[in-house]
Amino acid sequence: MDIQQLRYFVAVAEELHFGRAAERLHVTSSPLSRRIRELEKELGQELFDRRYHQIELTPFGHVFLEPARDVLARFDALAGLAAQAAPAPPARVRVGATPLAPTQVLDLVLETLEKVSPGIELPVTLEPSAGLLGLMATHKLDIAVVHLPVDDPDLGSLALAEYRFAVVMRPGDPLADREELTLGDLADRQMLLTSPKVHPLVMNRLRDHLRSGGVTRIRELPHNDVVQIAAHVAHSDALSLVASSSLAGRVLGESGLVLVRLNDPDLHFQLGVVWPASLEARGGPVVDAVKALRERRGASLTIL
Structure with a gap:
């Protein structure tokens, strides 16, 4: 007895028709019928009462059906065990930064994100501020280091530094x-x-x-x-x-x-971070990092 025979049996038992069961299983009727016969021979019991253009489960077939379904369900569930046991993928925050600005601010933002969410993935995109704001508008970035101010009500912003x-x-x-x-x-x-x-x-x-x-x-x-x-x-x-x-x-x-x-x-130019204002209601690494940056900054900006 193998799992394929049980799958064939359950399909025929549910369809009560070899042709429809074969279509459901994407096989032809001949091997399907042969495997059911082999199963019946091994069990020493008839599973189906075959009549002209009609089949029905035998009394033993009725008894055999639910245990067979249970075995199939347990077998099919095995494939999901590995996914359940696998560690969750690391959090990922897409960071943007303008290459025209001092690197200290980007370094600060990356360090803060790593501190509030250890092991986080931080892919960085380098673009001028205008390009970064465009990527923010199309939801391709989660936080970006840009020159301020920005004129977008959908973005939160926090100044972190200014330079002469x-x-x-x-x-x-x-x-x-x-x-x-x-x-x-x-x-x-x-x-x-x-x-x-x-x-x-x-x-x-x-x-x-x-x-x-x-x-x-x-x-x-x-x-x-x-x-x-x-x-x-x-x-x-x-x-x-x-x-x-x-x-x-x-x-x-x-x-x-x-x-x-x-x-x-x-x-002077101000440099800071922007992020989608909608993230604040959901929380997460970006919101936690912004909170930490705001507390670190206090009442003064870093002069670069």
Whole structure:
């Protein structure tokens, strides 16, 4: 006796028709009938009363049916035991971050997520802030490190750091030996800005602040490529702005350009995290991490 014979028997007993049972089992009637005969021979009892175009269970067939069903149910349940015994997959939070920002904030966010949910998987996507906000809107990220502010009522946000700017110039520039500069020192100079597409709200605010401070010769580049910015500055009298603690700041400094601190308390970028506001009602690693970040930050921002 084997499990296939029992499965064949139960199908015929429920259909009371060899043809329909064969269709249900995706076999032909001939092997089905043969296996039932073999089972009856082994049992030494008839299971079916076969008549012309009609079959019925014998009294023994009725007795045999429920135990056979029970054996099949137990057998089929064996396949699920491995899945039940397997450890639950680790929690997974999809993290986004802008590569234009200092890495300290991303490191802080990742460390906090790992602390509130040990063993968590943290795949990271690097995109400019505008791209990250688009991914958040399509539910492809769970939390992202971006420049603030953001103008989306569906996102929660928390500022974690702010950083000041440095003015980038070629060696030998008349301003290169200064310890610090103000916007007034830059009023007659051309200023290169990266594409506002990286974060329109923030970049437009930066442009407006420069113009209000007298820096009106602004040229917006169609990209945010640090190498191309370095080339523009190195071969012209143009200046640019960069957060000195950012990856872009390090690249520009290592390329031989001069970075001079800009003294303007009103000009700073905030960096923080955004997450879907809908997550707050459900809880989970993102909500726990945001709570921990909020408590850590306290009343002040980290200055980068």
